[in-house]
Ligand SMILES: Nc1nc2c(ncn2[C@@H]2O[C@H](COP(=O)(O)OP(=O)(O)OP(=O)(O)O)[C@@H](O)[C@H]2O)c(=O)[nH]1
């Protein structure tokens with residue numbers, strides 16, 4: 001492998017670990033965790049598949065709003081200087097699916113909130129929003145939960161292949177305005193084209209952003225986790 005490839009963050013291992021019905025039944029180790037959240041159908045599972053380079057890792061929904069579990073995956077990434085980072089990717093159930101049965105909708109809030117409020121290993125969130133949709137109550141609710149714990153949230157716009165470059169720029173600026181952040185802090189991605197997922201020279205990407213979130217003293221540069 002050439003030096004140039006080694007300079008970039010990339011996924012070197014990925015595997016499904018378990019589906020937990022609630023935080024009480026989740027693993028009790030201290031592996032850093034990243035919650036991946038967004039409304040149903042936003043592209044959470046597809047993002048994991050594209051990010052890990054494994055098409056069948058996460059199930060892409062045929063019936064949106066059905067999964068009410070915390071789906072956990074272990075990921076190992078490798079970056080510059082062969083720094084190795086392990087973390088758990090937690091695919092949260094999608095919210096906002098009106099057609100889901102009422103008892104499922106009622107159970108969703110407490111389960112996800114319980115996880116986000118009480119999980120010690122949680123390091124941050126990747127919050128997905130479809131490039132053709134706006135930030136709404138569901139997204140603000142997630143941001144609020146993370147802010148309460150003073151944990152970072154990475155805003156990840158999905159399905160960018162659906163819009164031309166100019167319109168995408170408008171979406172990024174509008175979102176940045178709403179959230180009072182720099183447009184460059186909003187990650188524009190497409191699981192179809194792979195845009196924004198890795199760590200392309202000069203532009204960053206999901207892999208690099210996650211490396212910053214999950215790095216701990218126990219996983220500092222030079223250690224091979
Ligand atoms: N064009 C395009 N379609 C995408 C992209 N990402 C996801 N999709 C499509 O969006 C639909 C929903 O994707 P999922 O990954 O199942 O969405 P999800 O957020 O996991 O949905 P739930 O698990 O029900 O909450 C699927 O038909 C995907 O093929 C993308 O980057 N581009």
Ligand SMILES: [Mg+2]
Pocket residue numbers: 044045046059060061067
């Ligand atoms: Mg899914």
